[in-house]
């Protein structure tokens with residue numbers, strides 16, 4: 001997401017980092033590069049200009065000039081302004097106190113309305129609500145079928161009719177929801193190629209008859225400024241509640257995301273990050289700004305980890321690890337939890353700075369995790385509990401069973417052994433009294449220094465440590 005923008009922005013920041021003071025000249029130079037990066041990312045021209053203007057006004061102040069770390073100050077200011085631009089606060093879709101809540105979806109053809117209806121239904125269900133989907137797209141013959149299929153997949157009912165006008169279908173869908181006590185009805189409407197009058201009237205009529213609590217505009221982020229312009233047109237006609245940006249997974253430029261809030265003055269509610277119904281995330285302006293600036297998205301990462309690991313699991317595993325009493329079953333379970341967090345690349349991409357390190361990202365080998373998993377799976381539970389007892393013939397069988405070489409199996413077992421030794425040592429240190437720990441650390445440090453001297457070949461007594 002936004003890789004190219006992030007890369008060119010970090011180039012701009014490097015230009016400022018080179019200097020040890022923020023001066024008018026280097027702020028100007030940095031901002032020139034920032035503006036260029038924004039325009040290349042297809043950010044709306046006036047948005048880019050205004051953002052740079054605000055950052056300049058705030059940066060070239062006396063306080064900042066006296067700063068010890070001017071580059072950090074600049075990036076900090078930029079981060080705050082970017083967050084403001086993206087919406088300052090996290091907006092969310094609420095539910096009406098008197099159900100059913102009605103959400104009307106609108107947007108251009110192929111923007112992802114139908115897919116997003118299913119995603120939202122799933123999200124609503126996660127909030128403990130009972131959702132109903134409704135097919136109001138009678139323009140495209142396969143549209144109703146598409147929604148029915150998605151509904152079946154998620155076991156969420158779909159209200160549909162053959163024939164009829166979209167507004168009438170919508171009205172009857174809401175009645176059905178009232179009768180059967182659904183909490184929320186999501187109305188999927190027909191797309192349009194451009195902002196075209198006939199279809200716009202159609203949605204406006206649905207809006208008038210169903211009185212939705214929210215009109216949600218679905219926008220394809222990959223279409224950049226076109227998306228932003230059409231959003232403006234939709235908003236002036238339908239007074240939208242907010243937008244959902246889809247296909248952010250494929251958007252390396254970020255122009256739509258950075259301009260749409262400013263241009264429509266409506267919040268981004270969610271972002272779509274893939275084709276599957278689970279690929280929907282609430283939009284957090286601050287986290288997105290940090291991600292764009294290459295500062296990572298640690299908060300999202302922690303949240304994802306919390307979803308994958310329960311607190312008890314974490315505590316129990318930590319205890320076992322710290323006591324050195326863990327075995328390969330623990331490592332195998334850990335691997336399973338890591339997998340729950342998503343693909344390694346996505347997880348690493350959220351870490352500050354890592355996402356921009358192409359040498360790291362290019363070397364991420366998802367298949368290695370799969371190979372390791374295959375080794376674990378080829379062992380019996382008893383073998384995983386007693387790795388020391390695995391003899392050569394068993395190793396050979398495990399290698400064959402997992403499609404790995406014998407040396408790969410050996411490597412895994414050796415790694416485990418080392419890890420166990422290190423954890424044992426660490427747990428010893430943790431159990432020491434502060435005084436003992438201090439002494440231990442000093443000795444370890446001395447050992448490391450001596451080792452370093454030995455390695456560098458210095459060996460003499462002229463080091464600076466005695467003074």
Ligand SMILES: Nc1nc2c(ncn2[C@@H]2O[C@H](COP(=O)(O)OP(=O)(O)OP(=O)(O)O)[C@@H](O)[C@H]2O)c(=O)[nH]1
Nearest residue numbers: 109110111112113114115191246247272273274275
């Ligand atoms: N990669 C990716 N693909 C998406 C996302 N959202 C939707 N799509 C894909 O975009 C295509 C169009 O999605 P639809 O949901 O059918 O779009 P629509 O707005 O309902 O289209 P019409 O009904 O024809 O107007 C499909 O192939 C979806 O799988 C997303 O967040 N990421």
Ligand SMILES: [Mg+2]
Nearest residue numbers: 113114137143
């Ligand atoms: Mg559709």
